Amino acid sequence: MSMKGIKRFLRGIFRVWVMSALLLIPMVFLGQEQVLHDSSTDTLELNLTKALEIALSENPLILIAQKEVKRVDYARKEAWSSLFPSISADGSYNRNLQLPVIFLPDGAFGPASGGAMEIGFKNSFSAALSASAPLFSYSIYQNIKISENDVKASFESARASRLNMQAEVRNAYFTLLLANDSYEVMNRSMKNAEANLADVKKLFSQGLVAEYDVIRSEVQVRNLRPSLVQAENGVRLSEMMIRVLLGIEQEVPIKVEEQLSDFQADDSFMKESKNFNLSENTDLMQLDLQLEKMNSQFKLTQSQRYPVLAAFANYQLTSQSNDFKFSDYRWAKPFMIGLQLQIPIFRGFSIHHQEKQVRIGMDQMSLQREYAERNLNLQVRNAYVNMQKAMEQIGSNEEGVKQAERGFSIEQTRYNTGTGTLLELNDAEIALTQSKLNLNQAMFDFLSAQTQYRKVLGHENGFE
Numbered sequence: 001m002s003m004k005g006i007k008r009f010l011r012g013i014f015r016v017w018v019m020s021a022l023l024l025i026p027m028v029f030l031g032q033e034q035v036l037h038d039s040s041t042d043t044l045e046l047n048l049t050k051a052l053e054i055a056l057s058e059n060p061l062i063l064i065a066q067k068e069v070k071r072v073d074y075a076r077k078e079a080w081s082s083l084f085p086s087i088s089a090d091g092s093y094n095r096n097l098q099l100p101v102i103f104l105p106d107g108a109f110g111p112a113s114g115g116a117m118e119i120g121f122k123n124s125f126s127a128a129l130s131a132s133a134p135l136f137s138y139s140i141y142q143n144i145k146i147s148e149n150d151v152k153a154s155f156e157s158a159r160a161s162r163l164n165m166q167a168e169v170r171n172a173y174f175t176l177l178l179a180n181d182s183y184e185v186m187n188r189s190m191k192n193a194e195a196n197l198a199d200v201k202k203l204f205s206q207g208l209v210a211e212y213d214v215i216r217s218e219v220q221v222r223n224l225r226p227s228l229v230q231a232e233n234g235v236r237l238s239e240m241m242i243r244v245l246l247g248i249e250q251e252v253p254i255k256v257e258e259q260l261s262d263f264q265a266d267d268s269f270m271k272e273s274k275n276f277n278l279s280e281n282t283d284l285m286q287l288d289l290q291l292e293k294m295n296s297q298f299k300l301t302q303s304q305r306y307p308v309l310a311a312f313a314n315y316q317l318t319s320q321s322n323d324f325k326f327s328d329y330r331w332a333k334p335f336m337i338g339l340q341l342q343i344p345i346f347r348g349f350s351i352h353h354q355e356k357q358v359r360i361g362m363d364q365m366s367l368q369r370e371y372a373e374r375n376l377n378l379q380v381r382n383a384y385v386n387m388q389k390a391m392e393q394i395g396s397n398e399e400g401v402k403q404a405e406r407g408f409s410i411e412q413t414r415y416n417t418g419t420g421t422l423l424e425l426n427d428a429e430i431a432l433t434q435s436k437l438n439l440n441q442a443m444f445d446f447l448s449a450q451t452q453y454r455k456v457l458g459h460e461n462g463f464e
Helices: 003-030 048-058 060-083 138-205 211-246 268-272 282-305 350-416 422-457
Strands: 044-046 086-095 101-104 115-118 123-136 254-256 308-321 335-342
Touching: 044 048, 048 060, 048 138, 048 211, 060 138, 138 211, 138 254, 138 282, 138 350, 138 422, 211 254, 211 422, 282 350, 350 422
Parallel strands: 044 254
Antiparallel strands: 086 123, 101 115, 123 308, 308 335
């Protein structure tokens, strides 16, 4: 491939970095706090494990999901509290400015009786203690089931947040490694070109090569310099992406401890994955939990047809008087207990229509799950195929790098002994650079496909 091909390759990588950065930069506006506030300029030695630890412990999306789990757990406890008795106390004081009256018919208590008769006293005091407890309420039990389902859903949502964050961190980290390795390749290529230029100038000064070789070598160095600058910009942009995800301050220098070559393209788990098991996929699990919740909601709607039985008790203290001599008061102390039964008879078909609505919602959710499962099967198979292709490409590119290194060494020796041309040497240099870039890209493609495969299957800790 020519120098134009290498530039097109680097421009393609650079566009990927730009698009990824545009997608990740808005995360800053979610209110993500910086996780490293120390004003110290100590270098942060970063590897994949440490990057994942920082993201999963400090990222606001993960923290929000953890808070949601706690909130839903309190809602579950609130639902269970409906089974406990409720006790209340109240008291009142009334001052009768005009006493209440009752009307009696004429002659009710003698010939002269009749008309209005005042009753009661100027002051009225009362206090009451009430208690009630549900003995049978089908709706309460269904509300408890719904709250238990919400807890499961919140845990699964938190797991989904972790899976998504792991995938984003892995992709950003591997992009940074690709940028670093591509920069190293271009930097070594630049050093080789500069070394060749020095050798050519030396040979030219001795009259062993033509001036054209010197000019051609200088052009080679100048042509490589923009690609080197572009690769350096790619490293900066990739580092910015990982800083955004992990919340690392710009003042803190980062040193990446790993290279793409440190990650083995292991295909052992691929050989065991003949059937793609989506049982741990978080999207499907969340849809299953939603279906389970809607089933409980249907039963909750049906519970409106069932009777409700409750027990109650009431104890009162009451007294009336025209003065405030409390020691002379006579207190009445009525006390009662009982049962209350409510039987629904007819509500104008509202329950029937509510049941129909929930049924239709369950059918919609089932269709949505079926559609999601088909798409996920396609995604996991596509990721699997991409891993296979990347594995094949890695093997081919590794052999290609070995051959390109040997070819460059041979051409360098031939040129120095006068049996080879500068054009052949430059071609060997370009072939070596391109083969190394291709190997890095193939390794990155494998790791990206592996990340997608891991995410779709719902694996958080590898491929056990």
